[in-house]
């Protein structure tokens with residue numbers, strides 16, 4: 001007797017060995033997939049009928065600042081440096097662990113509702129993020145965002161926070177949480193600090209998550225300070241390895257791409273954020289050609305402004321088509337791979353494919369919708385037509401977090417009220433709070 005059997009769906013395994021199963025069955029026991037095939041010969045405690053739907057691996061969002069849901073729309077349409085330095089960083093000072101907990105709960109709700117089962121995060125008060133992930137049942141690779149700005153005291157306290165976070169949370173929530181080190185970026189962290197973090201991560205056996213060359217300003221700053229770009233600087237101090245997840249990677253030279261490929265660095269691509277922040281266009285087709293593992297991500301909600309990976313998939317495809325003026329440069333299947341297989345690979349988790357022995361992290365996408373009719377090509381629909389709201393059922397670690405559009409792992413209403421209240425801590429003059437436009441007080 002298995003725990004769950006998913007029947008009657010079109011199973012997109014994303015596993016090259018099994019391919020797609022037109023009417024497949026997936027059996028789940030103790031959080032793992034124990035059978036993928038045409039017909040399971042056995043009983044199950046629970047049957048999920050996926051008729052008219054696609055069953056596929058849950059999406060993996062490899063670069064987020066989940067607590068930034070609280071800053072959604074807080075400061076838009078500003079130059080990136082001004083946005084970060086004059087608006088985002090000062091307001092983050094006002095947010096404490098309770099606010100971040102509310103913000104990450106909101107992020108998890110939004111991610112679950114749009115088919116994301118795992119995310120990688122880098123932010124402040126990350127213990128609160130861990131608590132939110134533990135409570136809601138998602139899987140996550142979390143890191144404490146560390147910045148020293150060349151100040152040795154700040155370096156020491158940042159590293160201590162990062163170390164404590166790794167000590168307390170790596171492997172937490174029954175293994176659903178893995179911890180990473182999260183040095184912010186090569187231009188906001190000193191070389192010595194980056195060396196120390198690198199050393200500590202190797203010692204602790206955990207991965208590293210960092211922003212790399214998001215802006216041309218970073219490239220210029222690095223050239224001025226070190227006489228070389230971020231990639232060369234990091235390479236020269238021995239920072240790179242196959243345990244490094246580098247977000248953005250926009251301003252790369254041909255040589256930089258070769259270094260990333262040679263060192264096995266994973267690149268997280270944020271097409272929506274990059275367009276919104278006018279940061280530039282990452283050379284994704286070239287990186288893929290060189291064998292770099294490129295995954296997809298939303299970035300934080302202050303630069304996206306939502307966490308819908310379906311939107312990210314579509315934008316990833318469109319951006320590189322128009323950039324190269326070549327429609328064939330990236331196809332729907334490649335984008336799906338980036339959002340599932342490649343994401344799981346970057347985070348080192350046995351997910352991203354529906355495969356025996358892998359975690360039962362999967363989603364059901366309803367194909368019987370007006371904007372998905374008629375249906376010629378499933379990959380095409382998932383990337384170019386589907387929306388996060390087409391996801392009806394979500395499982396993580398073999399637990400059903402959402403079923404038929406009903407979120408089971410948290411109270412949606414309560415999460416929105418709590419997040420709206422937490423946003424008041426920003427002291428923003430513009431906040432239309434829970435007593436204004438978003439008046440939930442009379443409901444229920």
Ligand SMILES: O=c1[nH]cnc2c1ncn2[C@@H]1O[C@H](CO)[C@@H](O)[C@H]1O
Nearest residue numbers: 065088122123124145146211300303
């Ligand atoms: O697009 C971005 N570029 C650089 N930094 C960012 C971006 N989005 C968020 N953060 C900042 O990274 C830190 C992580 O702990 C936070 O301060 C967050 O505001």
Ligand SMILES: [Zn+2]
Nearest residue numbers: 211247299300
């Ligand atoms: Zn970021």
